[in-house]
Amino acid sequence: MKRLSTVRAILVMALALFLVACSESEEVTRAKPDPVHFESGDECHVCGMVITRFPGPKGEAIAGKEEQARKFCSTRDMFSWVLQPENVNRDHVLYVHDMADTEWQAPDDAALIDAREAFYVVGSERSGAMGPTLASFAEKSAAEAFATEFGGEVVAFADVTMEHLSSGGGMSSGMGGSHSM
Template identity: 25%
Template sequence: MKKSLSLLMFLFALIFTNLNANEMFQTVEPKDATLVKSDSSKEFCNVCGMHLSKYYKTNHVTEFKNGHKEQYCSIHCQAEIYRDYKDKIKNIQVVDTNSLKLIDATKAFYVIGSSKEGTMSPVSKYAFISKDDALKFQKEFGGEIHNFDETMKIALEDLPNDNKILDEKRVPIAKKGKKIFESMCDINKIKDFNSIGEAKQYLIDNKVCKNLDKQMLQAVSVYLSNPLLASEKSKMIDTPKDAKCPVCGMFVSKYPKWAAQITTKDGHSHYFDGVKDMMKFYFEPSKYGHTHNKDELKDINVTDYYTLEITNAKNAYFVIGSNVYGPMGEELIPFKNENQAKKFMEDHFGKKVLKFEEIKKEMLF
């Protein structure tokens, strides 16, 4: 298994790059890389978790207005941060491809679309301190020259398609990561994360797993950052694409992480985009155009928040009043594991952990 996993991780690390890591244009010796952080995330990108010196020639560094600095492997990952935190950014630096020094990104000349491999994107983007350097690179390897604003705009526009391709590549990695996490890690320390890098740093700092090599650590981080990648459809609520929530009218299949289901004894299923709407229907089906009584209900299922697996609602634990919101705002967050529910409540300022029978109509906001 370890040999197979290492191969998969090797392939993942080379997404959009040459198959021979030693020939990667972006790679430099660790001694030649300027790494600005001093914590446990110093050597990897805070967004994707990739090794910074391996992709050093496309590194970007962001200094935020509060003085905090982060380093990213590419303008793709930098764009993820720029999109969400633009107003909090003080300045951005980029590695000059030739000198390997950090330079002001707003004054750099980027060559986009050269024959050199890209980082986290099929379209390469390399920065230079002078236009003459950019022109020399362009003459040899092709591409177009752009300033920072133009390059960032292109990177932002490319994010949806690039992320779609990346997620497809990450599926087998996430599945391996799920198996590793469940067998070699403390599952009661599970959390939700905004990025692979964030998950990776948490695993390192809190010693959640034992005896993981770098590839295994990356695989677990990929899984924790997006459990949906590792989810088997056979273990999830199978929601028809045209199914609408009878309470709010939203298409439930758009929100697989929140799906809930009530099935009657005659085989008819109702689908909901969250436990809250499901419980509203459960207590007052007539309010939503149905006449079921509770004796006619066969199965009530919810989606476990972390594993995304179908879970019998009557055996589940629900966190109420947390700062995690579903498609319809405040939500009852379901778990099949009581310890994970309690940990989630602590992490997200929840008010209480409830069993199914403890949920009351007046609690549904």
Template identity: 35%
Template sequence: MCTPLCSQFSWHRRHLLLTLAGGAVLLAGCGREPEAPAQPQEFDAATACALDGMLLADYAGPKAQVFYAGEARPHWFCDPVEMFHALLRPEQLRPVRAAFVQDMARADWEQPRGHWFDATTGIYVAGSRRHGAMGPTLASFRTESDAAAFAARHGGKLLRYAEVTPELADLSGGAMHDSRM
């Protein structure tokens, strides 16, 4: 059971890790040529999720991609929940160059393509009635007004990137209950 001090430490540790993720890229590049800024890519029918091998094109809802330092290709995630799960794990130490999610005010929920933006600037809706690849999802939006309109229609709570907790990135449902895998 976590005490208030433990909970406070956990909160501070998570925010420190999120803050340092961007700074780690600068430190990792010391003495080397800087890497070109990462640009979002588009997935195709064969693009698989880095965590569980699910094909992104087979599932509705927002997707995510993460570029780690020293790697030219993104690691794909079939849901922002998986992206946050990967980034918020205590053992995640690889410097992150960039993370992108889809603006679900612009992308088609059933077959999302394009409309990528910097995940750290996004507004997320947790607890809505709309599901993504992993079941309950964190719907991603570029603007707070679009996220609020989505929440008014489908329920949920608005969160900024730094407000997403490891508890919200729980993967105990989703893929474990997917009969298509």
């Protein structure tokens, strides 16, 4: 009987240690990776264009244990990738430029923000890589001010749809072309 109690005590302790170890590793995997800087030779994951050659906000998705970064020449291309059925439910961290804190012609990577918390102006007269893009902002009031000046509709991340991307949502054709969906 005493031996059975000792075995039970050891099993309970082992289980407790296992649970503690699992919960610690869970916290480590949930740590949010930092945004990655855009380098001069980086190519868009969707279209293959050199990202830094174009104005407007850029996007990136960081996924997996290796924290592989997929970079996009525009928020439009980022959403085109994110909204694909095979990516919609993936666990990835997304970043975009806060256009209230950086220049349109050459966005500064110090202004990268969490894309899921951002507000977007769809259908403005401002162009990004190869034409229409979604202007991204950390604050709704900044997005509204941008929409007042340049046109468009303010939407939250969760409200952006493929229709916003494919129909243009009133977007202009900008630099003479657009990506195909």
